[in-house]
Amino acid sequence: MRNLSILLVGLAALIALPHALSFSQQEILVFLVINVLLVTSYRLLTLTGEWSLGHVVIMGVGAYASALYTKELGIYVPVSMILGAVTAALLAVLLSFPLFRMKGFYFLIGSFAAGEIIRLIWKRFREPFGGVRGISGIDPMPDFSIGIYQFDFFEPVSYYYFAGAIVIASLWVLWRIEKSPVGLTFHAVHWQDKLAQASGVNLRAYRTLAFAIASGFAGLAGALQGHYVGTVNPNSFDIEVMVFVLTWAIVGGTQTFYGPILGCIVLTVLNEIVLREMGLEQARPLIYGAIMILSILFLPNGLESLVQKATRRKPVAKPEEKAAT
Amino acid sequence: MLELLAQTGLNAVYAASYISLVAVGLVLIFGVMGVVNFAHGELFMAGAYAIVALYADMNVPFFIAVAVGMAFVGCLGLLMEWALFRPLKDNPLGGLVASIGFLMILQSLAVMGFGVRMEHIPPVTQEVVRFTDKVGLPVARLYVIVAAIVFLSALWYFLKRTRFGWALRASAQDPEAAALQGISITQTARIAMFIGAALAGVAGALTAPLVSVNPHMGHSVIVTAFIVIIVGGVGSLEGAILASIAYAFVHTFVTTFWDGVLADIVGLSLMLIVLIVKPTGLFGSADRA
Structure with missing residues (x-):
């Protein structure tokens, strides 16, 4: 009952929130x-x-795919968004063959290389990707x-409700996945890979599954962004954006879902609202970098x-957390 | 056609020179400290801006400006070691994240100090060493090639022939055993960081009059350096140099005969193939990764 009322108050706050803000x-x-969905999908990976450095490019795959499906094939927008997400997931399955031969630092660099190749292909081929200027309209x-x-999608408020509903549904799915036996196996693949393998867990299959699901939701986030902004181009998915996602995950911490x-x-509130209002436009990367460090x-x-620390009531930590620290 | 090939070959030698200076520094830092320095491209950029400030703006003689720039970037390296990498020694992802933070700080300092526009640097010398009518090597590029040969030979001598060099290689191989032998790990880390950063700095300073100097120039440099150290084998200095030469030739020839973006794709694909087929790199032994 208490949880339900907290949920309802939270939902009401989320619905009321945009009306307290300026247009920008x-x-x-x-x-x-949209970024909340992106970073949560990153956590699943x-x-x-x-730790991948190609996640933002995978997001871009969703955006490009969805944009091309509507533009070239005339597919209805919500359907093409889902198809964009599916395309990103399928591409991840394809990429998993070379990438999952690597681990750790090599995976980090390998995923970066794979992402850059995809991005440069968008840049190089005007047909159908539009080259440097990307796809507009x-x-x-x-x-x-x-x-x-x-719903009037010229208004950001409408798009906020629309995207917000999709993101909440996606977060719920991601949450359920993590709490399911499959999600527990993901943990096992990370912390006890030898033991998991000895118990008959196919490590490669589970890593691929996590990669595909995470990429699918990243693709969905990309499609949501593409149809909102109206343009996609290779530079909006470059390594700098990836650095931001990495920072969010690391500053927030990845041991918990939230x-x-x-x-x-x-960081977004700090970056966009506080620093922008204070007129520190030029110094923003500096302050962002300092915050990271x-x-x-x-x-x-x-x-x-x-x-x-603030909410812990029982001093007993879960075994999973012990392993993490 | 032959002349075009010869000219492209000369251009590739020049590219190999500055790439290997940057990559060797990156490998040295990774080998001794086990940390991937993402800010290495920005150290290169800092070296280039030292030339903008000293040579272009204050009219300091070029080679003095290069030396000062090199020392300055080396000190930036010391600062990174002291403020970031030493406190984060036990956090494998920490050093990487902190270096990304440092990268952003350096970049925005460059923007605030010099603006985002491309800097114009007066040419140091217009002379060209002519081999035939159409094949020539500008002397400014020759400086870079000579610097690479001199500094890398000096580094080789230092590592293989001096006691400090032995200590450095020992702590790269096995930090604990080295510490038990009385080698100060902090001291070797400091030396490695200074040398690694200074090499990036001198590469940036010497190439500054030849390339477009802007606050974001570090990006392509670090991407190239990563490709090179992966192909060469992470932690292998000889591998990094050989891979620099191989990469520079492939990249320069593809750029000349097709286009630059395709050359980047080819370079990254080569790296991906090496990662798939032999993840330890062509010359590497995967000790620290």
């Missing part, structure tokens, strides 16, 4: 919601112990009405460790 802040809010989400609310989301929200130096377990 509403637009940032849309990106924030890190569950199996792999992507069909927006068609307006529709659900009776009590009229850690990366927390990192994403806190300070948080890795003084808060190595992320913001989530603060939350855990």
